[in-house]
Amino acid sequence: MPHHLIRKLEHFTRLSAADKTALQEIATRVQDFDADADIIREGDRPEHVHLVLEGWACRYKQLEDGRRQIISFFMPGDLCDTHVFVLRAMDHSIGTLTPVRLAGIPRERLLDLTARHPRITQALWWETLVTVAVQREWVVNLGQRSALERLAHLFCELFVRLRTVGLVEGDSCPLPLTQTELADATGMTTVHVNRTLQELRSAGLIILKGKRLTIPDLAALQAVALFNPNYLHLEHDGAHFDAND
Amino acid sequence: MPHHLIRKLEHFTRLSAADKTALQEIATRVQDFDADADIIREGDRPEHVHLVLEGWACRYKQLEDGRRQIISFFMPGDLCDTHVFVLRAMDHSIGTLTPVRLAGIPRERLLDLTARHPRITQALWWETLVTVAVQREWVVNLGQRSALERLAHLFCELFVRLRTVGLVEGDSCPLPLTQTELADATGMTTVHVNRTLQELRSAGLIILKGKRLTIPDLAALQAVALFNPNYLHLEHDGAHFDAND
DNA sequence: CGCCGTATTGACTGTAGTCAAGTGAGGTGG
DNA sequence: CCACCTCACTTGACTACAGTCAATACGGCG
Known part of the structure; x- marks a missing residue:
């Protein structure tokens, strides 16, 4: 299961x-x-x-x-x-x-x-170790990124993580979070989350509706967020640990 | 050594x-x-x-x-x-x-x-595990605390950590950081770090001079910072792991 | 249909950032 | 020993990003 x-x-x-x-x-x-x-x-x-x-x-x-x-x-x-x-x-x-x-x-x-x-x-x-690396990246996110970058970065991270467990369909994934929860995660107020989401939407970077997030152009969103996925350590090169059966 | x-x-x-x-x-x-x-x-x-x-x-x-x-x-x-x-x-x-x-x-x-x-x-x-807990606390610090609370919290943490390795003397400890470094750690600008330090000083909460931090009233600083040391897990109760020699 | 949680909007405030010009202290070399 | 240089710190004036408060709209569900 x-x-x-x-x-x-x-x-x-x-x-x-x-x-x-x-x-x-x-x-x-x-x-x-x-x-x-x-x-x-x-x-x-x-x-x-x-x-x-x-x-x-x-x-x-x-x-x-x-x-x-x-x-x-x-x-x-x-x-x-x-x-x-x-x-x-x-x-x-x-x-x-x-x-x-x-x-x-x-x-x-x-x-x-x-x-x-x-x-x-x-x-x-x-x-x-990846969990800890994510924690470190959140420090960078909260400390250095603007509100827009912060939300964009969070969306990139969640999207990539969901993809690794097979929960992304095409360019969209579930996002069952309220704006209050996004605010509590990014250190912003709900009002400012709301306005920042509108900015991301009107820039065509995200579509967020009905607890579902669509990212039409992931590369573009990554660029806005200064998102570099290397901290998720997903490059599958663990060949030396491979099972031999 | x-x-x-x-x-x-x-x-x-x-x-x-x-x-x-x-x-x-x-x-x-x-x-x-x-x-x-x-x-x-x-x-x-x-x-x-x-x-x-x-x-x-x-x-x-x-x-x-x-x-x-x-x-x-x-x-x-x-x-x-x-x-x-x-x-x-x-x-x-x-x-x-x-x-x-x-x-x-x-x-x-x-x-x-x-x-x-x-x-x-x-x-x-x-x-x-304590290192990871510290990382989590930094997320809280950056996400929720004001500039004043943030610096106060950092000072409390550093002071308590230095105490556990025996580097606190009385109510003071080394603090070999520039304001730029404090800024990079707390997600603030150097200018604002400077002003916030002055505020902490004039409230009598810290004395910071010559790479040395003095905290005349740790409880007071902790109160300002909303600092709760439990995340450092220092309560020595590991009796069940004690050496028997 | 009406209720409640969530989202949205507007007007105003305030904290923190920016830019730029000083001041000060510690270290080096003449 | 002192002049000078550099890096760190300090200050002021202005800007802007984000928070606050409060009213309103929307949407899913009973």
Whole structure:
């Protein structure tokens, strides 16, 4: 069932049939959440690693005075915190944006999986490091880019990430976010998000309607956003890690 | 020699004498760098993990048009990219801010160390996860905090981190950064950094002079910054990982 | 049809950026 | 030892990007 994860990991390494079977089997303890529900709250000590099977979620942090920052987005195929067990308590929360179906993977299960499947271990490492690289890019995005560039960059990133899990159709992809959520992710106000979206639309760079994003000319949007996809580390050259069966 | 690292790791777990000796011995291949030199450049494929022994460095990313964002600071005791080996090429650069003394730890050396010393493995995991947590907090800082809060927050973080490696004396610590560097880290202009520093000074929250930062009332500065140190995960409760010798 | 959350618009404010001109302090060389 | 040079810091006047407040429009769903 976790085909999105498998599809993503195959961008890094070729998995054997046995690897894939093993990955299929981790999707136990499936749970469903409504939209706008917390999966994990700041202060919790999570019991297992979560894998998003369907829907979108986000990592976020709320300041005492109510300001909220979305720190990252989770989409199908994404893992939440492969290694949290080391830390005592969550320093942020994870909440859903749409209805979400999750698999909860117990710690031992994951350890067992990686012990038996070295290529999966490598691939999960890659997954983790890319997540961190995305986090760094968000710092650049918030620190240096203008509102227009910022939204454009976010759209490029989400589009490319969705493509790696097979959720892009032609030049369009799902984008189930409200303008408020875009604002919380980009450090802008909803009003300014709204106006900036209009600017992107009238420049013909995006079509955004009915929770669906269309990018008629990805290269053009990338140019506006100063988007360089290398931080997503998608060049499939893990030949030296390939399965030989 | 890498006493700062040892001191830091002991905030998470109690290390045995053997653990400490092993850590002492990884500081081979010592290299010295001038200030404002690149240690690793975007696109490089680094050969070893770097440990900062003395001086300050930073992770940064430069956009095509020249804008630069400092993504994180490295101070004595910090490790650069414990697990880069999985990825093909660096997606950012690491450069010095002051003269820096580094130890280069070959991959095998690190694997060997962790294989023999499970507590060190745990402690390095903690180190890695805290680094990522810091990265997330920077997203919150850039996305939600005002200029004043942002600088105040950065100072709180640097102060607390320096304290964990023993570099705080009383209520003051080294701060070898120019206003330009502060600007690149906080996504502000140098002019605005300058004015905001004056505001912090005249509020009596900081004394900043001669590359030295004094914080007369840390609680007050924390309140202004909305700084909550929990993301640094310093509560020493790793008793269950304690060495028994 | 009517309700509620989301999106849109306008007018105004304010924080932060820009440009450009000084001032100051530390280091070097004559 | 001092002049000078450079880099960092400081200041002022002006601009502009983004935030605030508040009213209104839209759209999907019961």
